[in-house]
Amino acid sequence: MEIQDIIRPENKVYSTPELLDNVHMHYCPGCSHGVIHKLLAEVIAEMGLTEKTVGISPVGCAVFAYNYIDVDWVEAAHGRAPAVATAISRLWPEDVVFTYQGDGDMSAIGTAESIHAANRGENIVMVFVNNAIYGMTGGQMAPTTLVGQKTATTPYGRRVDLNGHPLEITNLMAILDGTCYVTRQSVHTPANVRKTKAALKKAFQNALDKKGTSVVEVVATCNSGWKMSPEKANEWMAEHMFAKYPLGDLKNE
Amino acid sequence: MKEEVRLMKGNEAIAHAAIRYGCDGYFGYPITPQSEVLETLEELMPWETTGMVVLQAESEVAAINMVYGGAASGKAVMTSSSSPGVSLKQEGISYIAAASLPALILNVMRGGPGLGTIQPSQADYFQATKGGGHGDYHLIVLAPSTVQEMVDFVGLGFDLAFKYTNPAMILADGIVGQMMEKVVLPAQRPRRTEEEIRKQCPWAADGRKDGRKRNVVTSLELESARMEVINHQLQARYREIEKNETRWEEIDVEDADYLIVAFGSIARICTKAKELAAEKGIKVGIVRPITLWPFPTEAIARAAKGKKGILCVELNAGQMIEDVRLAVHDSLPVEHFGRLGGIIPSPDEVVKALEEKIVK
Numbered sequence A: 001m002e003i004q005d006i007i008r009p010e011n012k013v014y015s016t017p018e019l020l021d022n023v024h025m026h027y028c029p030g031c032s033h034g035v036i037h038k039l040l041a042e043v044i045a046e047m048g049l050t051e052k053t054v055g056i057s058p059v060g061c062a063v064f065a066y067n068y069i070d071v072d073w074v075e076a077a078h079g080r081a082p083a084v085a086t087a088i089s090r091l092w093p094e095d096v097v098f099t100y101q102g103d104g105d106m107s108a109i110g111t112a113e114s115i116h117a118a119n120r121g122e123n124i125v126m127v128f129v130n131n132a133i134y135g136m137t138g139g140q141m142a143p144t145t146l147v148g149q150k151t152a153t154t155p156y157g158r159r160v161d162l163n164g165h166p167l168e169i170t171n172l173m174a175i176l177d178g179t180c181y182v183t184r185q186s187v188h189t190p191a192n193v194r195k196t197k198a199a200l201k202k203a204f205q206n207a208l209d210k211k212g213t214s215v216v217e218v219v220a221t222c223n224s225g226w227k228m229s230p231e232k233a234n235e236w237m238a239e240h241m242f243a244k245y246p247l248g249d250l251k252n253e
Numbered sequence B: 001m002k003e004e005v006r007l008m009k010g011n012e013a014i015a016h017a018a019i020r021y022g023c024d025g026y027f028g029y030p031i032t033p034q035s036e037v038l039e040t041l042e043e044l045m046p047w048e049t050t051g052m053v054v055l056q057a058e059s060e061v062a063a064i065n066m067v068y069g070g071a072a073s074g075k076a077v078m079t080s081s082s083s084p085g086v087s088l089k090q091e092g093i094s095y096i097a098a099a100s101l102p103a104l105i106l107n108v109m110r111g112g113p114g115l116g117t118i119q120p121s122q123a124d125y126f127q128a129t130k131g132g133g134h135g136d137y138h139l140i141v142l143a144p145s146t147v148q149e150m151v152d153f154v155g156l157g158f159d160l161a162f163k164y165t166n167p168a169m170i171l172a173d174g175i176v177g178q179m180m181e182k183v184v185l186p187a188q189r190p191r192r193t194e195e196e197i198r199k200q201c202p203w204a205a206d207g208r209k210d211g212r213k214r215n216v217v218t219s220l221e222l223e224s225a226r227m228e229v230i231n232h233q234l235q236a237r238y239r240e241i242e243k244n245e246t247r248w249e250e251i252d253v254e255d256a257d258y259l260i261v262a263f264g265s266i267a268r269i270c271t272k273a274k275e276l277a278a279e280k281g282i283k284v285g286i287v288r289p290i291t292l293w294p295f296p297t298e299a300i301a302r303a304a305k306g307k308k309g310i311l312c313v314e315l316n317a318g319q320m321i322e323d324v325r326l327a328v329h330d331s332l333p334v335e336h337f338g339r340l341g342g343i344i345p346s347p348d349e350v351v352k353a354l355e356e357k358i359v360k
């Protein structure tokens, strides 16, 4: 059999999502953001939401998400995506609005906006990419940095006496009456990628159904910030991150 | 709702004016002396009538970022606060200006710095007119001196903001916010339909309706050469606004020997002071800047011709006086008189200052 006989539409097993732009991404090779972008692009198109979705990109590595997923976007100030999303969701109730936030954005500078948007039960989706570090600014400590983890601002490892404890913001979100769905996923294996996609679908459906706030945390790698190969970063995440941030639903109403 | 004559506080009037203008959303956080804006809106429940969204945010930071989001989606949105709260809003205001979005921000100034006092002040003149947040940007700044102007400037502020896709600020003081006066409230304007919004704001991020190309609202541009172009575009717009929208009021400037320059409610005290001075044979004219940015530089230069001196009366330690001095280039003495800490000067005090500092 010739190769041309194999390359046929009916044999296709994978294609680039239609909403994912065919451009070079600025993410480091091995970074989780790209996979999560792909899933969002798939979910939005598959659910027929292209013409009613507004994404709010954060300040963080995902600031340029608007260059990659072909929906409307507003780029928010650091930490303020949930406030921006609140207004658009209230003013355009037919739209589905999602935020895309890092751990610094969600659980340091934007803690108030994140908690309060969720507590008001805004009909939005909050995608929370927890890579336990400030990727964008060169690998400083995040609230989610693990005890002992080395970063640019904890060069000898995070110490509880100096830096406090890793913050499980998603657990806080889960106890709020305004949230309807809070889950923690990852994208380091094909099976986990599929689970994350299902979680995103459920979250977007909740927003459509006006059930309140959905939070999808994705425990993620930052291999360049962690100074590891992509493969090693996945291993390190599974070994260390999941102990502090166990995968699964925290709330599903 | 038809046009209506009512007696009310400046802050209440703002709430009524916002609804009647057809404002789409208000986002605020309580702070004296302007909490009546949010309180009045909650009482009037416009979401039941015009469909306007009203939300008490968790902070001024959240409120201004809600305004940023609402404006980015093409809606006519506003916030209000007082000095310490307006300081918190500055990062958001800079983003709104950088992203070329229309929005209305009300600052009912109180005395500072710091937590300061809840009494009236005009000490945020620098903050409002010279930037406030980071970067090279300008707000269109309107200074009301009456409750009627509080009402009128909601409409004017939104109109200018949309005309130039640039945020506008009403810079009021605690006096005009708290004072009760007769006002004419305009008839209800319908809120724009979704079609009208899309036509007026083709750049709005409201979901790619009808499969149009995506809209992205951002203030980020890492490529210096392109960032410079964006800055030049902003500057060109500011020159346009300066050319078209500078507003001021002149009272008996022609046959005066001296000028008082004052804005906001203090200009009214100066009108009384002018009468008292006339009784003493001192002929004073008044220039009241209505837009603090763009500043009526040329109008003041013209009015100053042939005069013997200018007194700038402000509820601060001397802020607008810098712009007045720039306008007249040392061609005549320009002195400042102001009270600080929330004290409002009497007309007699103004006359005394005029005599001591200018007439001599």
Ligand SMILES: Cc1ncc(C[n+]2csc(CCOP(=O)(O)OP(=O)(O)O)c2C)c(N)n1
Pocket: A059, A060, A061, A062, A078, A101, A102, A103, A104, A105, A106, A129, A131, A133, A134, A135, A136, A137, A142
């Ligand atoms: C007000 C403000 N403070 C600080 C910064 C600098 N800054 C940019 S990104 C960032 C951290 C982002 O980390 P995170 O939210 O975890 O996202 P990641 O890059 O890891 O995906 C910081 C501190 C900023 N842009 N604005």
Ligand SMILES: [Mg+2]
Pocket: A102, A103, A104, A129, A130, A131, A132, A133, A134, A135, A142
């Ligand atoms: Mg991070």
